[in-house]
Amino acid sequence: MTTDAPTRRDRAAALDAADPLARFRSAFVGSDEVTAYLDGNSLGRPTRASAERLARFATDAWGARLIRGWDEEWYELPLRLGDRVGEVALGAAPGQTFVGDSTTVILYKLVRAALSSPRVAGRDEIVLDSGNFPTDRFVLEGVAREHGATLRWISPDHDGGVTPAQVSALLSERTALVVLSHVAYRSGYVSDAAEITRRAHDAGALALWDLCHSAGAVPVELDAWGADLAAGCTYKYLNGGPGSPAFGYVRADLQGELVQPIQGWMGSDRPFEMGPAYAPHAGVRRFLSGTPAIVGMLAMQDMLDLVGEAGLGAVRAKSVALTRFALELVDDLLVPLGVRVASPRDDERRGSHVTVDHDAFADTLPLLWERGVIPDFRRPNGLRLGLSPLSTSFDEVRLGVEAVRDALVEVTGRDAA
Template structure:
């Protein structure tokens, strides 16, 4: 039996891994030397062996082999010039529940968030309020504060329960005839709360407002149906559950029917209708290409292609099912081992409202980080006193969750 419990959690973890249909995919990830448990997959995904191979092939065959011709040559993944839309469509199909022609890969999440939020604020001069929440990720709040100062807009703050997240009822109380856009995270970065995107989007639309969803902690972890939900705008990073690697480019989504109504503010040559004319004035490219500004981040996109292939093979429904099972197992261990040691859960217990990570809190957790890292356990820390357990379904095993929380339990003792 596992120490401190009448349940043999080690045997449970072994049985869960044996029954896991996605377990064989774990072998495709490169191991981390000395890592007992990587519990920060919601901040940076592990690399695939195929990523290293693909990068090497790209450097030798496409970069060295085609040089500047790669921008227009019909390569395996298309000419580099087409990658913003091609890779965007791939993300849309595999992870977003969105049709083609609505998603691009470009820039960082911060830049794309600015582009889309600013365009939404400028759409209707009679609407000058931005609805946001006080517990959203700092970048989202900072960008919106900057836009409000820049455009003379008013911020309307929602103060959610920090152990949960923003509800449709709270949004309904905040929106009105002056609301330009509602900007929220689909999965709260701190608590892991999974918002009701369909209901909140409908509430905003009833008030005549647009909705911009931050999908950084959603894409590749939970099932998304942007088209079915009627989502207007969305942004997300690709280095978490989508496995694009450190600093991988972000994606932006603008639904069909809205693309010609919005004009994003960073008018770069790659978003012009005919960029190589180098002509005077800015004529935005039609469709989603108009969201592009500068040269596409080709090299930074290569790892993402390998990870999207794996996600497509697994299927997002199976990924979500395993994510729920992983967090449920982790929750059992938290209740059995950590709660008796003064640790509090600050994430939803109901999997319907829980994304891909759990957050636990106890005073002094920051001081434990060095101890955990020395023992091969890598969680994520967030103020105040919170450890996030980010469990990536494609690369995390149940035994890894067990072994990591054993080390955390013993460190607390």
């Protein structure tokens, strides 16, 4: 039976009143145009501190210090910030994470580097899944053509993701690399990264994890997993802003044996000597290429501070509570209209977004945006409710799902339950 609106409001208000992270919502820039922002898994809200930092940078760091900024801070920023990302969001010790380039470019570099490792010499197969984000699939298709490698495809369930058993079924003495997303971009399924990594290693292969939908919302323990490589963006739950540079992780003991394919001056052993030949830096800096996007690295610093202050465990608990409440509302208001849940219902296996499917959602989205409700649409029929734990309230989720119900009724002509 459908819960009445006052009861839903009371339920959301009670959850917000009991939320130990509620105080963090005031740290973000709001908008009078937006009633419910449910797309934090695509682009996080800016923090107020970042808005101030960006303004100060133009006048103080860039305007006043000018080229001196490279010696004073900017040269070290990709590695200093990488260590901070590793500490707060990745479970990675210092010296293994860098920030720079897009996710696509970093994935390409790390995949090519992995295939150069003597640990996988003579192996020519890459395990991946057909449900992964297009970037991952497209990059791997291109690398496979370059190397004459064979792609071995896993086909996950529509509302699930890749399991250890599915990976094991494709592993062999020919497997060089396993490339998967920790959290599936469409369904939000959280894979058992530790177990999949273990099985890849037992087969003699390397494992590379895409952490785009994990970092900052779902606990990641790269060192504890024994992960070899990882990459992820910083504009989702790390709130770095549109197109902020991605991060890459290379386990310490692998760094000296991997050859990255895009050799640039910033990754050389003596960048400012402009020498006649390239020699790689001894550490993780070797995976940098060209001049880093310093301005793009500014905003994420403040979000990392917020996540560090809140603690990733508490952030994850809020994420689970938000998505659980969203599912309650979806079952109550949307399922009776023919909507299908396309995300795991098991809290442990669900990331920080909930996907629901309906053939009318493509027509529904423009109405929602006009009304200040911003979810995300993924073809052919998926609406993603991306809930960024520190900036999203339970009442915002209520307002958003109620608006989806109203728009869907309008588009389809069906009566609300």
